[in-house]
Amino acid sequence: MSFQSLGLSQALLKAISKKGYTTPSPIQAKAIPPILEGNDVLASAQTGTGKTAGFTLPMLHLLAEKETLRHRPVRALILTPTRELAAQVFANVKEYSEFLDLRSAVIFGGVNQNPQVTKLRQGVDILVATPGRLIDLANQGELSLSKIDFFVLDEADRMLDMGFLRDIERIMKMLPSKRQNLMFSATFSKDIKKLAQGILNHPVHVEATPENTTVEAISQKVYRVAKAKKTGLIIKLISEGNWKQVLVFTRTKHGANKLTKTMISSGITAAAIHGNKSQGARTKALAGFKNGRVTVLVATDIAARGLDIPLLPHVINFELPNISEDYVHRIGRTGRAGADGQALSLVSADETSYLTGIEKLIGERIDVEIVEGFEPDPNASTEPIKQGQGGRNRGQGRGGNAKPSSKSSGGQKSNRRNARKSNANRN
Structure with a gap:
């Protein structure tokens, strides 16, 4: 045709x-x-x-x-x-x-x-x-x-x-x-x-595509890792792989800023993009990422849908989203227009239920790998961090870590109400 x-x-x-x-x-x-x-x-x-x-x-x-x-x-x-x-x-x-x-x-x-x-x-x-x-x-x-x-x-x-x-x-x-x-x-x-x-x-x-399925051209992998070792692992993967264009997702704005600063101090050119950034800063970061001056773009879910980046080779979930559908939207930034893409997720113990929900949604098990020196903590709890725990900005809009429930949509509704309060800054 x-x-x-x-x-x-x-x-x-x-x-x-x-x-x-x-x-x-x-x-x-x-x-x-x-x-x-x-x-x-x-x-x-x-x-x-x-x-x-x-x-x-x-x-x-x-x-x-x-x-x-x-x-x-x-x-x-x-x-x-x-x-x-x-x-x-x-x-x-x-x-x-x-x-x-x-x-x-x-x-x-x-x-x-x-x-x-x-x-x-x-x-x-x-x-x-x-x-x-x-x-x-x-x-x-x-x-x-x-x-x-x-x-x-x-x-x-x-x-x-x-x-x-x-x-x-x-x-x-x-x-x-x-x-x-x-x-x-x-x-x-x-x-x-x-x-x-x-x-x-x-x-x-x-x-055009079956609902909530992932693009076939995308290679998916999970790295089980201790929460405290995630930053070291992501820097190792990007540096040793000599990757030139990587989109990284975090759940919170604070987390995006913190990871960006650490990457820059490790010699990786990086920029953050999220709702607290001015429009000028967001435009500059995206332009730098597209033209190759910025290697890593660290984003919250505001960037999961709507970034037009041709032939993006790598997407990394530094933190899994607490809403399973967002995983599909995030990794959909790669594997576009018939090109191959790689989607990696760094999963700590407290994200186990999120991973289970994602695999149930997409109807497949994702390959798991453990990197020597970055092993998961065998004593860590598999319970998700609840709102109000675990650091700054927990529970802000869709960045909150409310435990998902198949029996009630109350958590998601609460997230949406919180998001509504801040969406004036996003549009």
């Missing part, structure tokens, strides 16, 4: 060709036709499957077919959970619309709103936004969503995890009732299905 066979315009085919793409990915091949036909779509697609083009290309095609209004009101809204993802979706929109008479803009928090307001006043057809800044500018009367033809909710599951449900509901009230809706999510939980029922109208269901 070719992009041409999907029925896209010549202007879009020219832009696609310029980017060097010839064959659509599975999610693109499945999502583009029903969107072009005017259907609402509910799509399940993992990070790195090309989903952004899956909704951007047909949306641009349909927008270009319609008459351009003189004052260019916002006709398409793409809502994303994080600034990084918003910036990357916007970059894709710009690239694919290069040969079309369409204007686009991106708005998110953490930066001065004045340039964004100026752009909106000039007229914008396609707006990429995070919820907080969108609501702020709408409340200020700087933008109207009354002319929306297309509404895209990207990373819907991440939106809910970060506590944006109430913001989404507020935004929905600003939109006209007649519009085309597209929802993309890596997982289809009960909450996601409930949200879809309130947004989508007789949607076409599209699924």
Whole structure:
């Protein structure tokens, strides 16, 4: 199958060709036709499957077919959970619309709103936004969503995890009732299905990868290690492996900062990226990581979904996530576009239940290795560290270490409430 066979315009085919793409990915091949036909779509697609083009290309095609209004009101809204993802979706929109008479803009928090307001006043057809800044500018009367033809909710599951449900509901009230809706999510939980029922109208269901499975191209391994020896082990792996680009995940912001400082003192160029960092610092860290000046990017889960890093070879879970689905999202940053990738997890005794939950979710056992000199502590407790124990920043938002329970979702709900309090800093 070719992009041409999907029925896209010549202007879009020219832009696609310029980017060097010839064959659509599975999610693109499945999502583009029903969107072009005017259907609402509910799509399940993992990070790195090309989903952004899956909704951007047909949306641009349909927008270009319609008459351009003189004052260019916002006709398409793409809502994303994080600034990084918003910036990357916007970059894709710009690239694919290069040969079309369409204007686009991106708005998110953490930066001065004045340039964004100026752009909106000039007229914008396609707006990429995070919820907080969108609501702020709408409340200020700087933008109207009354002319929306297309509404895209990207990373819907991440939106809910970060506590944006109430913001989404507020935004929905600003939109006209007649519009085309597209929802993309890596997982289809009960909450996601409930949200879809309130947004989508007789949607076409599209699924490119089985729910909660890991990409086949990713090699996974677990290192059982004593908690106190994790830092030494990760430095040994990166240094002796001579790895040049490694994305490392920690559960807390404090942990990310501490690990970054230790790596730098060990001669490894590293930078941290998380919600407490300014937008300028986050952008600089990501740019340095992409161009090779920074070897290791240490991140909290804010970066798990939305970082577009082509051919990323290594992802390391310095700490396992306490929500199993986040493991899939984290390691999905590698093994993209058909390339091989390696996902390593450093697992201490108190993370045993997290590992069990992850293996149950993905339906496979992960190979285990023990490195001499970094053996696990045989006397350590396998009980997870509970909130309020084990150091600073425990229990902050999704970085908390609340013990997961299959009988109750109370812990996750508490995490989401905490996350909601801080998400104004993230979008």
